[in-house]
Amino acid sequence: MAVLRILGIDPGSRYMGYGVIERNGSRLRYIHADRLVLGNMPFTERLLKIDAFLGELLALYEPDCAAFEGIFHQKFADAAIKLGHARGVAICACARFGIPLYEYAPTDVKQSVTSFGRAEKAQVADMVRILLGVQNTWPVDASDALAIAICHANRI
Incomplete structure (x- = not known):
C-alpha cells in the first residue's frame, strides 16, 4: 500500500490549526502541526492570510488529501x-491545488480518536499523542487538526 499524506485543517477566523500525518498501511507517522495566528487584523486580511499560508503549506508538504471538521x-x-x-477560503486553497477534500462531523472525529464521541479536547490531544507515538504538545487548534487527519486515515 502506498504512503498517504493527509492534511488536517481546523479553520477559524482568529486561529487556524493544521496538522500533517502519513499513513502507511495501519501505521501513522507525525510530520508537522501548528496553528496560524490571525489575530485582530481586518477580517478580509485574515482571509487573505489563510489563503497565502495554505498555498505555502500545500506546496511544502504536498498532501494527497485534506480533511476538515464539518460545520457545527x-x-x-x-x-x-x-x-x-x-473555511471557504481553506477549501478553495485546497481545490486550487487539486487536493481531494473530506469532511467529518466533530463527534465522528472524537469517536475515531478516543472511542468516545463527546470526548473533551484534552482527551483528544492525549490520544493524538498516543496514536502518533510522540510527546509533542500543540495548541488545541493543531491537535484538533491532527485528530481530523487521523479520523480520515482511519476511514479510508
Whole structure:
C-alpha cells in the first residue's frame, strides 16, 4: 500500500490549526502541526492570510488529501458566518491545488480518536499523542487538526 499524506485543517477566523500525518498501511507517522495566528487584523486580511499560508503549506508538504471538521452549530450567527468564510477560503486553497477534500462531523472525529464521541479536547490531544507515538504538545487548534487527519486515515 502506498504512503498517504493527509492534511488536517481546523479553520477559524482568529486561529487556524493544521496538522500533517502519513499513513502507511495501519501505521501513522507525525510530520508537522501548528496553528496560524490571525489575530485582530481586518477580517478580509485574515482571509487573505489563510489563503497565502495554505498555498505555502500545500506546496511544502504536498498532501494527497485534506480533511476538515464539518460545520457545527454556533451560538452566535456572526461567528458562524466568519467561520464559514474562513473555511471557504481553506477549501478553495485546497481545490486550487487539486487536493481531494473530506469532511467529518466533530463527534465522528472524537469517536475515531478516543472511542468516545463527546470526548473533551484534552482527551483528544492525549490520544493524538498516543496514536502518533510522540510527546509533542500543540495548541488545541493543531491537535484538533491532527485528530481530523487521523479520523480520515482511519476511514479510508
